[in-house]
Amino acid sequence: MGEMEQLRKEAESLKDEITAARKAVQDLTLQDHVAGTAVVGRVQLKTRKTLRGHLSKIYAVHWGDSKLCVSASQDGKLIVWDSYTTNKVHAIPLKSSWVMTCAYAPSGNMVACGGLDNMCSIYNLKGKDGNVKVMRELAAHTGYLSCCRFLNDNEIITSSGDCTCVLWDIETGSQKTVFAGHLGDCMSLGVAPDFNTFISGACDFTAKLWDIRDGQCRQTFGGHESDINAIGFFPNGNAVITGSDDASCKLYDLRSDQELITYQDSGIMCGVTSLAPSFSGRLILAGYDDFNCNIWDSLKAERVGVLSGHDNRVSCIGVTPDGMACCTGSWDSFLKIWN
Amino acid sequence: MPVINVEELTDLDKAKMEVTQLKTEVKLERAKVSKCCEEISEYIQSGADEDPLVKGIPEEKNPFKEKGGCVIC
Numbered sequence: 001m002g003e004m005e006q007l008r009k010e011a012e013s014l015k016d017e018i019t020a021a022r023k024a025v026q027d028l029t030l031q032d033h034v035a036g037t038a039v040v041g042r043v044q045l046k047t048r049k050t051l052r053g054h055l056s057k058i059y060a061v062h063w064g065d066s067k068l069c070v071s072a073s074q075d076g077k078l079i080v081w082d083s084y085t086t087n088k089v090h091a092i093p094l095k096s097s098w099v100m101t102c103a104y105a106p107s108g109n110m111v112a113c114g115g116l117d118n119m120c121s122i123y124n125l126k127g128k129d130g131n132v133k134v135m136r137e138l139a140a141h142t143g144y145l146s147c148c149r150f151l152n153d154n155e156i157i158t159s160s161g162d163c164t165c166v167l168w169d170i171e172t173g174s175q176k177t178v179f180a181g182h183l184g185d186c187m188s189l190g191v192a193p194d195f196n197t198f199i200s201g202a203c204d205f206t207a208k209l210w211d212i213r214d215g216q217c218r219q220t221f222g223g224h225e226s227d228i229n230a231i232g233f234f235p236n237g238n239a240v241i242t243g244s245d246d247a248s249c250k251l252y253d254l255r256s257d258q259e260l261i262t263y264q265d266s267g268i269m270c271g272v273t274s275l276a277p278s279f280s281g282r283l284i285l286a287g288y289d290d291f292n293c294n295i296w297d298s299l300k301a302e303r304v305g306v307l308s309g310h311d312n313r314v315s316c317i318g319v320t321p322d323g324m325a326c327c328t329g330s331w332d333s334f335l336k337i338w339n
Numbered sequence: 340m341p342v343i344n345v346e347e348l349t350d351l352d353k354a355k356m357e358v359t360q361l362k363t364e365v366k367l368e369r370a371k372v373s374k375c376c377e378e379i380s381e382y383i384q385s386g387a388d389e390d391p392l393v394k395g396i397p398e399e400k401n402p403f404k405e406k407g408g409c410v411i412c
Contacts, residue, residue, distance in 0.1 A: 007354040014361035025369045033376035037384075040393060048403035067402075084402050142346070162346070181360055183353065217360055219367065236382045238375070253379070255370040260379075280386030281379075282393050299380055324391045325403055337403050339396055 022258045030251075030260040034299045040282055043295050043305035048325065051081050051335035053088055058329035059115075059315050064104030066320040070111045071329055072102035078113055080104075080125070083327065083337050092123055092132050105150040110135065112156055114145030120158045122170055138168045140175055147189045149198070151212070157198055159186035165200050167212060177215045181208060187229050193237040201228030207242050209254065221252045223259050230275045230286070234298075241284055241298075243272030249286050251298065263296045265303060274316045279323025287314030293328055307338055 056075035063069045068089065070080045076097030080090040098116035105111065114120040120138040127133055143161030150156045151167075155176070159165045165179040165186055184203030191198045197218070201207045207228055209219040221240070230243035239260070240252045248264035249272055263284060270289035277284055277298070284296040285307070293314050295305035307314075312331035319326045325339040348356070387393050398404055 004351055004354060007351070007358050010358050011354065011361055014358065014365050017365050018361070021365070021367075021369060026372045028371075028373040028376060030372075030376050030379075033373065034380055037380070040387070043392065045392065048401070181356065216363065218364075220360070220364060234379070235386075236379075239379060253372070253375045256372045256375045257367055257369045258372070260372070260376065278390050278392045280390035280393065281383045282387040282390055285392075299383060319392070322391075324396065324401075326392065339392060339401065339403060 022256070025256050026258065030299070031301075037299055039300045039302050040297045040304055043283060045295075045305065045307055045326070045338040047309050047336045047338055049083060049086050049337040051079075051083070051086055051327075051337070052333075053079055053091070054333045054335075056333060057312070057315070057331040058333060058335060059100050060102045060113075061316045061318055061327055061329040061335060062102055062104045063318050063320050063327070064106075064108050064111075066322040066324060068104070068108065069318065069327055069335075070102050070104045071316075071335055072099040072113050072115075073333065074099060075333075078102055078111060078123070080111065081335070083325070090125060090132050094121070095134075101145060101147045103148045103150055103156070105153055107153050109153055110150070112148050112150065114148055114158065116144050118142065118144060118160070118162075120145055120148050120156065120168070122156070136170050136173050138170070138173055141166065143185065146185065146187045149189060149191050151191065151195055157189060157191065157212070159189040159200050161185040163202070163204075165189060165198070165210065177212070179208075179210050179215060179217070181217045181220075182206070184227070187227060188231045190232045190240070192233055193235070199231050199233065199240050201231035201242050201244075203227040205244070207231055207240060207252065209240070219254065219257055221250075221257075221259065223250060223262075224248070226271070229271065229273055232275055232277060235277055235279065235281045241275055241277060243275040243286050245271035247271060247288075249275060249284060249296065261298075261301050263298075263301050268294070273314060276317045276319045276326060278319055278326075285317055285319065285326055287317045287328060289313050291330070293317060307336075309336055310334065 054073035096117035100115035141160040182202040226245035274287040293307035310330035
């Protein structure tokens, strides 16, 4: 038996063991547990603000606090918005217009973006002369930058089309840790509320949980039948939500190491592009290729609302840290604030 | 630490990586699903009543409310 064949058999046998171990703790399903719970009432959110200013498709949006957010568009700009007034606080021209992601640092001092240039560019918003300039260009990925998230003002995690995620030291511009293991483009990442772990979703149809400090992949979740485009932590950090081109979202529980529920409907046949949980986790807001955003009751897996108003694909979505509103960004070049 | 170029890994390398990873994951201690469901639904139910997108926001408290209109104080 060749080595390859041996390894393949070993992998199959280990996967069977994991499947059995997951089954062994499945003494109940989430559906059974919440059988007596009522579905949450119909959720009807209204567009409160429309943020106008981008000239092309919007690819990403990220809240800095509950008022300021940053958006990235293929018009080659990052715009920082005051969502209460719709004023543009900063309009940052980018070297490369092929941007796919943006992020706001928790401190509010910096923003980052990247895309087909394979780099993550860090911008200092609080420079002495008031001008926003590139502070660092983090280059080493051999594929597009799909997502980035700050841990603090000196550390950022990126995910890439080169199938890896990287933890960077911003000051020195060097890679501290490379997280390898996915066998397809990494499309999205989310940092745990306690900043000790992060999750990645990829085109190999799996989601992985990584330990930030020791670089190990702790858990791998399968079940999706196509690329995972969106991923996020459930607010208490003990579960993960994914959105996929297979038209479904899934909730995976970290402690029992398995999928608890799938959010899907035979009427929905297009891919999920983005998702965000509401403040309590009771609602999951998910953006789809069909220009809508569906709102799911996370416990009962029923659709309880729709956000329609965009004239093209909803590419990104985010809920404010205080839970007061959600923002959708679209290929129609507009961002909308809903509550 | 160099970036690992996944495109340069041979099928054999990938298979070895996969087996090593599976050996780590098989050892995971898994909690009972019933207990996890309990925790998730408790967390949600304790917060859902105060979740602004679930219960709605009174107009005077909504920082995003549309401008215009008169307010009688």
